Amino acid sequence: MTDQNVLLARAARVLPGGLLGSHRSGPGLEFVVREGRGAYLYDMNGRRYLDYLLGSGPMLLGHAHPAVVDAVQRQMARGTSYFIVNEPAIRLAEEIVAAVPCAEQVRYTASGSEATFFALRVARAYRKRDKIMKFEGGFHGTHDYVLMSVVPRSPKAFPAPMADSAGIPHVIDGEVLIAPYNDGVPLVFDEIVTGFRFAYGGAQEFYKVVPDLAAFGKVVAGGFPLACIAGPTAIMRHFDAALDGTPDYVWQAGTFNGNAIAAAAGLATLAELRKPGTYERLFQTGARLKAGLQAAVTKHGVAAQVSGEPPVFDLFFTDRPIVDYRATLTADRAKITRFNQELLRRGVVKAVNKIYVSLAHSDTDVAETLAIFDEVLATLARS
Ligand SMILES: Cc1ncc(COP(=O)(O)O)c(C=O)c1O
Structure with missing residues (x-):
């Protein structure tokens, strides 16, 4: 087996920052994933990490779930990607339409960023207006229209946007309006995180608010690169190639869209999620983790807020209740970095700003995690 340090050095040469994107482990904590199984990741040295x-x-079902592996292997033998409509893609679209309140039709993309990009394009085509409004602090992927005011380091007055990346043309500033989070009525729901995670019908089922359009990704394809836009036919018809040559046509196509492998993985994932008791179990696991984290915060007298719903939440080191985006800006960023690194040191992996819960996390995993939360918060309280 290749030595982990050698692989990390090779990664540093050929990948910017030695990374695939923005997820960083921290100095001395870097590792290379050898495999993922259930609720665990294993590095090249065989070290096990609890994966949040x-x-x-x-990976809502956990890594390498047998039903997903089996569905993918069966589909692999029949080819991977056709660029032509196929049975798994049709069946997955039917399942999304059946599950999601706002969905009458589905258009596939390969990533969540593309799904939000094309949701905005089709919304513009439908409304015949150019400007879009997004909420401050909301992350909807990495394209030019949405990488705005995600991290407003010294926020501007509403509705002025602030680009969060070099390379975004200044002209886009004129097309994006920023509104305070928790105030306003959105046209498009980004359900890339919440879809099939908060409920089978997504956040729109959970919160009982039906948007005009929604973007789905992540869980819907069970770990494969597939995402989609879902909405009523009146809007979705703009994607219909029969409109080509008319001012109503929205050109949207991609090599891997609706590929059969990702659709098969999505169908197998959704079939598992439809089993009775699934969401009750997910919410119970998440609620125990949240409650345990809150208990540790209280026990060690740390000024911090546990915020989010049981299937995905996080900790904010602030004494302000997290009611809007600007409240999150009062949180101590150095402390959350330290929290994440202290967890990783003890074998718990999480996203920079999220704890994702899966159906593979067992009672034993939760107990082990809570003991580590307690230990890490005790350490932070002392420093
Ligand atoms: C809410 C939300 N929207 C959009 C995206 C972008 O999805 P992708 O990474 O598949 O482009 C993400 C990714 O984390 C997300 O969390």
Whole structure:
């Protein structure tokens, strides 16, 4: 087996920062994933980590779930990607339409960022208006229209946007309006994290608010690169290639869209999620983790807020209740970095700003995690 340090050095040469994206472990804590199984990741040295990053969310069933592996292997033998409509893609779309309140039709993309990008394009085509409004602090992927005011380091007055990346043309500033989170009515729901995680019908089922359009990704494809836009036919018809040549046509296509492997993995994942008691179990696991984390915060007298719903939540080191985005800006960023690194040191992986819960996390895993939360908060309280 290749030595982990050698692999890390090779990664540093050929990948910017030695990373795949923005997820960083911290100095001395870097590792290379050898495999993921259930609720665990294993590094090249065979060290086991309890995984609350879950591939940035999609692995709701845990890694290498037998039903998903089996569905993918069966589909693999029949080819991977056709660029032509196929049975798994049709069946997955039917399942999304049946599950999601706002969905009458589905258009596939390969990533969540593309799904939000095209949701905005089709919304513009439908409304015949250019400007979009997004909420401050909301992350909806990495394209130019949404990587705005996600991290407003010294926030501007509403509704002025602030680009969060170099390379975004200044002209886009004129097309994006920023509104305070928790105030306003959105047209498009980004359900890339919440879809099939908060409920089988997503956040729109959980919160009982039906949007005009929604973007799904992550869980819907069980760990494969597939995402989609879902909405009523009146809006979705703009994607219909029969409109080509008319001012109503929205051109949207991608090599891997609706590929059969990802659709098969999604169908197998959704079949598991439809089993009775699934969401009750997910919410129980998440609620125990949240309650245990809150108990440790209280026990060690740390000024911090546990915020989010049981299937995905996090800790904010602030004494302000997390009621809107600007409240999150009062949180101590150095402390959350330290919290994440102290967890990793003890074998718990999480996203930079999220604890994703899976159905593979057992009672024993929860107990082990809570003991580690307690230990880490005791350490932070002392320093
Ligand atoms: C809420 C939300 N929207 C969109 C995206 C972008 O999805 P992708 O990473 O598949 O492009 C993410 C990714 O984390 C997300 O959390």
